[in-house]
Amino acid sequence: MLVTGNDILVPARAGKYGVGAFNTNNMEITQAIIHTAEKLRSPVIVQMSEGAIKYGGQDLANIVIDIATRATVPVALHLDHGSSYENALKAIKMGFTSVMIDASHHSFEENVRETRRVVEAAHAMGISVESELGRLGGIEEHVVVDEKDAFLTDPGEAVQFVEETGTDYLAIAIGTSHGAYKGKGRPYIDQARIERIGELVSIPLVAHGSSGVPAEIVGRFRDSGGEIGDAAGIADEDLRLACQHGIAKVNVDTDLRLAMTVGVREVLTKNPKEFDPRKVFGPAREVMAGIVEHKMGVLGSVGKA
Numbered sequence: 001m002l003v004t005g006n007d008i009l010v011p012a013r014a015g016k017y018g019v020g021a022f023n024t025n026n027m028e029i030t031q032a033i034i035h036t037a038e039k040l041r042s043p044v045i046v047q048m049s050e051g052a053i054k055y056g057g058q059d060l061a062n063i064v065i066d067i068a069t070r071a072t073v074p075v076a077l078h079l080d081h082g083s084s085y086e087n088a089l090k091a092i093k094m095g096f097t098s099v100m101i102d103a104s105h106h107s108f109e110e111n112v113r114e115t116r117r118v119v120e121a122a123h124a125m126g127i128s129v130e131s132e133l134g135r136l137g138g139i140e141e142h143v144v145v146d147e148k149d150a151f152l153t154d155p156g157e158a159v160q161f162v163e164e165t166g167t168d169y170l171a172i173a174i175g176t177s178h179g180a181y182k183g184k185g186r187p188y189i190d191q192a193r194i195e196r197i198g199e200l201v202s203i204p205l206v207a208h209g210s211s212g213v214p215a216e217i218v219g220r221f222r223d224s225g226g227e228i229g230d231a232a233g234i235a236d237e238d239l240r241l242a243c244q245h246g247i248a249k250v251n252v253d254t255d256l257r258l259a260m261t262v263g264v265r266e267v268l269t270k271n272p273k274e275f276d277p278r279k280v281f282g283p284a285r286e287v288m289a290g291i292v293e294h295k296m297g298v299l300g301s302v303g304k305a
């Protein structure tokens, strides 16, 4: 059934488990996400970035809404990295049940102002809101303290921000970063900082940049002709621990991109004569379903629906 982000994340925070928020750009990705959630009896969030909306528009949103509505587990459709008040409202008009306003690159005051505007409008329409405080970005462990503080979310500021905006869930900067190159080897996750914020702030917390970039997928990507550097993602153990301390929404995009591309490449390189789209995108859907299944196991959302 189609529900709001709050319907999924408030129980997740209370139950100390994470729920995957997986980015989609087409039907097969959406099916891999929602069908796997149904198979594992797990709640799930399907999210579209503004780029995905540009690419698939209402057509894609309708595919997600239709599959989510018929799903036997709770599914929310979330606007990922909404860049303006107008875009957040447009997404709600398109049928989104959760929206992010990402004004974290502005000053604290401007971020509060912009976020509060979206919260008031979204709440008037029964839609829940994600906002962000702090600068996402890989932080090497050796980095000196004040540089870390310049980037990562300050616990005291988080309390003030939540009070002043009424945001329903909060994306915090804790060392994760977007993409396939999250740092040399194991990216540094500031667990103490997550724990501190989790103690002070009771709303669900969000971890962006949470793809694991599994070595097995990276190997298959290379073996099927892909070019990728020394990619690294967040360790399963770090993610599991983060969910114990208040992280409830866990954003994953890169892993599905890699998985889909691996599926397609492997078919096309192994069977150069193949040109049936179902034989190309079907296997890709299976590889993505495996990624979703693994992630739900790490986050502890299996059986929670």
Ligand SMILES: O=C(COP(=O)(O)O)NO
Pocket (backbone or CB within 6 Å): 023, 080, 081, 177, 178, 179, 180, 207, 208, 209, 210, 211, 212, 251, 252, 253, 254, 255
């Ligand atoms: O944060 C993400 C995705 O992060 P990844 O690149 O680690 O999948 N989307 O908002």
Ligand code: NA
Pocket (backbone or CB within 6 Å): 047, 079, 080, 081, 100, 130, 251
């Ligand atoms: Na988001």
Ligand SMILES: [Zn+2]
Pocket (backbone or CB within 6 Å): 081, 178, 208, 209, 251
């Ligand atoms: Zn993100």
